Amino acid sequence: MFEAVEELVGEHADLEKKLADPSVHSDQANARKLNKRYAELTPIIATFRAWKQSAEDIETAKELAADDPDFAAEVKELSAQREELTEKLRLLLVPRDPSDDKDVLLEIKAGAGGDESALFAGDLLRMYLRYAERIGWKTEIIDSTESELGGYKDVQVAVKTKGGNGATEPGQGVWARLKYEGGVHRVQRVPATESQGRIHTSAAGVLVTPEAEEVEVEINPNDLRIDVYRSSGPGGQSVNTTDSAVRITHIPTGVVASCQNEKSQLQNKEQAMRILRSRLLAAAQEAAEQEAADARRSQVRTVDRSEKIRTYNFPENRISDHRVGFKAYNLDQVLDGELDAVIQACVDADSAAKLAAAQ
Numbered sequence: 001m002f003e004a005v006e007e008l009v010g011e012h013a014d015l016e017k018k019l020a021d022p023s024v025h026s027d028q029a030n031a032r033k034l035n036k037r038y039a040e041l042t043p044i045i046a047t048f049r050a051w052k053q054s055a056e057d058i059e060t061a062k063e064l065a066a067d068d069p070d071f072a073a074e075v076k077e078l079s080a081q082r083e084e085l086t087e088k089l090r091l092l093l094v095p096r097d098p099s100d101d102k103d104v105l106l107e108i109k110a111g112a113g114g115d116e117s118a119l120f121a122g123d124l125l126r127m128y129l130r131y132a133e134r135i136g137w138k139t140e141i142i143d144s145t146e147s148e149l150g151g152y153k154d155v156q157v158a159v160k161t162k163g164g165n166g167a168t169e170p171g172q173g174v175w176a177r178l179k180y181e182g183g184v185h186r187v188q189r190v191p192a193t194e195s196q197g198r199i200h201t202s203a204a205g206v207l208v209t210p211e212a213e214e215v216e217v218e219i220n221p222n223d224l225r226i227d228v229y230r231s232s233g234p235g236g237q238s239v240n241t242t243d244s245a246v247r248i249t250h251i252p253t254g255v256v257a258s259c260q261n262e263k264s265q266l267q268n269k270e271q272a273m274r275i276l277r278s279r280l281l282a283a284a285q286e287a288a289e290q291e292a293a294d295a296r297r298s299q300v301r302t303v304d305r306s307e308k309i310r311t312y313n314f315p316e317n318r319i320s321d322h323r324v325g326f327k328a329y330n331l332d333q334v335l336d337g338e339l340d341a342v343i344q345a346c347v348d349a350d351s352a353a354k355l356a357a358a359q
Contacts, residue, residue, distance in 0.1 A: 002089060005048045012041040036101070044092045051089055054082040094354045101173035102210040103160040105142075109205040110153045111184070116191040117202040118151030120312075123335060124185060124204055125155055128178075130337025132159055137174060149192070160211075175210045180346035182208040182309075189314030199315060203308065217280045219273075225249040228265060248272045255279050310342075324349040 015038045018024050025031045058078045065071035108125055110118040132139045137159055144155040159174045186203045194200060228243040245260030246268040257276035259268040311320045317331045319342060326345035328334070334342060 002048065002051070002093070005044065005089075005093070008041055009045055009048065012038065012045045015041070040096070044089070047085060047089045047092055051082065051085040054078060054085055058082060090355060091351055094351055097176070097179070099173075099179075099210040100176035102175045103158070104174045104178050104211060105156060105209050106159055106178060106181070107154070107156045107207040108152060109207070110147070110151065111203045111205050114202070115147060115149050115151065116187075116200055117204055118147035118153050119149060119192070120151070120185075120187045120202055121153070121155065121204040122151040123187075124206065125152060125157070127335050127337060127339065128157065128159070128181075131339045132337075134337050135177075136162055138162065175208075177343050177347075178208050179210075180343055180350070181206050184308050185310050185312065186308040187312045187314070189312075217277060217284055219250070219277065219280065223251050225251055226269070244268055246272045248276050250276060250280060253280065253283065255283065321345060 015034055018034055019031070019038060024034065058075060061071050061075045061078055065075055106128060108121045108128075110121045129139055138161070140158045140160075142156045142158055145153040147153050159178065161174060184203050184205050186201060188199055188201050190197055191200050191202075225248070227247045227249075229245050229247065230243055244263065244265045245258065246265060247256065247258035248269070249256050255276060257272045257279060259271040259275065262268045262271060309321065309323055311318075311322065312331055312335070313320070314331065316329065318327065318329050319331045319334050320327045321342055324345045326342060328341060330338070
């Protein structure tokens with residue numbers, strides 16, 4: 001059991017050696033990458049070592065119990081601890097979302113329900129701001145459109161960890177918790193504008209996207225076709241006398257960049273590569289933005305009451321998450337920022353599904 005962890009132990013030791021080398025830190029980007037991976041592996045390795053040690057401790061306790069019955073209780077206690085460590089290690093080995101340590105952009109949109117929906121969007125905003133405050137995250141309202149009654153038709157909020165660079169511990173970033181909030185939130189209550197005391201149902205949509213990282217483009221030289229030809233047009237004595245112009249084609253994408261303005265073939269090649277890199281970067285960035293937009297659309301297809309992920313029932317002081325069957329009767333506390341139990345139910349369900357898929 002857990003044989004694969006032995007490979008991680010070797011990787012962890014190798015990272016430890018690299019991070020102890022001062023020369024590694026001259027490349028800050030690489031050092032950050034190594035530090036992040038080291039931080040991801042550390043709790044796994046620590047738990048694995050405790051798990052292995054627990055087996056030795058149980059065997060020792062059994063030997064002692066053979067001569068002294070008083071040690072029998074210790075064997076039982078150690079066995080229970082080993083079971084806990086086994087489950088903890090299994091959970092740590094569940095495949096992680098690579099975006100878990102990222103900060104997020106959260107958007108709340110009023111939907112079906114008119115003014116009441118906009119007021120509910122304001123309630124959701126307050127809930128998330130209070131939740132962030134409880135945890136110690138930083139928030140900044142980037143853009144908002146208020147309604148006439150004091151709610152929000154639309155509001156965007158940046159939510160960041162204290163350092164603004166993701167979490168210091170793996171899996172503790174803003175995305176790791178708030179990613180489950182994306183979807184349609186339904187409210188059932190008597191609106192302030194309702195004179196007959198009737199309960200109305202309305203909805204607001206919540207969109208959550210992880211903070212986008214700068215797109216990096218790696219160009220494999222084997223993916224390039226480089227053609228040289230004679231320059232045409234102004235350019236001095238070298239024009240039409242040497243094959244100094246350069247055209248570079250990136251075969252996988254078909255992107256082409258060429259340059260003939262410089263006097264030497266080497267200079268033209270360098271300029272063409274610069275142009276090519278820029279064009280590939282722009283294409284990659286566009287693709288990343290499209291992917292993020294698709295992710296946002298998948299969270300909320302329509303801000304309609306029937307597309308709900310969660311219901312906030314004021315008359316019963318009840319909150320229900322329909323995805324995981326969570327239900328609690330402390331809606332007032334949840335709206336005041338006590339979201340941990342609701343979110344943890346989603347985290348646990350997600351971990352259980354990933355664990356089942358990995359087996």
